[in-house]
Amino acid sequence: MPTLVAKVDRISRDVKHIAGLMKRATIKIATMPHADDFQIHLFAALAQQEREFIAGRTKDALAALKQKAAKGDAEAIQSVQNRTEVLARGRTEVNRAKATAAVQDRVRSWVKAVRPHITDVPARQGQHPATGRRLLE
Structure with a gap:
């Protein structure tokens, strides 16, 4: 059974860590349900880059705060x-x-709130989410 997560960066913001997890489990991303391993790796790289940007902004803000304090x-x-x-x-x-x-x-x-919706997906495949009518294939 695949592991379902909301977004790649909710697993980790480290490409190596995500790659290791992908070797041990099938990962499905709720925001990208049809993503293959290559696409997940790309988004993992973007998540890692964002982590580095966040760290840089945090360091800059702290340095600015310390400078204001020094003044x-x-x-x-x-x-x-x-x-x-x-x-x-x-x-x-x-x-x-x-x-x-x-x-x-x-x-x-x-998990308690979401599980019924996830377990209902296979039964509803091919149906319109609002009406429940069968979609044309």
């Missing part, structure tokens, strides 16, 4: 201070466990 901007100073305190606390095992549990709860809820 005496009170709001920027407070933001840098808040970030430093949060990073100093780090992620404890308890917080990681809470975050993992919260993500798993959201996933279970989503």
Whole structure:
């Protein structure tokens, strides 16, 4: 049975990671239901590039914030201070466990909501989604 995901970047934003997963499982992308492995690899490369762009924008924004703080901007100073305190606390095992549990709860809820629609697809193939009438082939 294939593994269904909403978009390629929901699996990972790393081409190597996605390629490894594709060797072990059949992956179907909800937004690209007819995509073959080559197309999935292309979108994986785009997702990786976007991750690199996001990282660059984040670094630039943080550098700009630190520069504003160095010039005496009170709001920027407070933001840098808040970030430093949060990073100093780090992620404890308890917080990681809470975050993992919260993500798993959201996933279970989503699967429960979506599963009936996914399992209904084979039965409805060839039918108009709104009317249920058989489509011409």
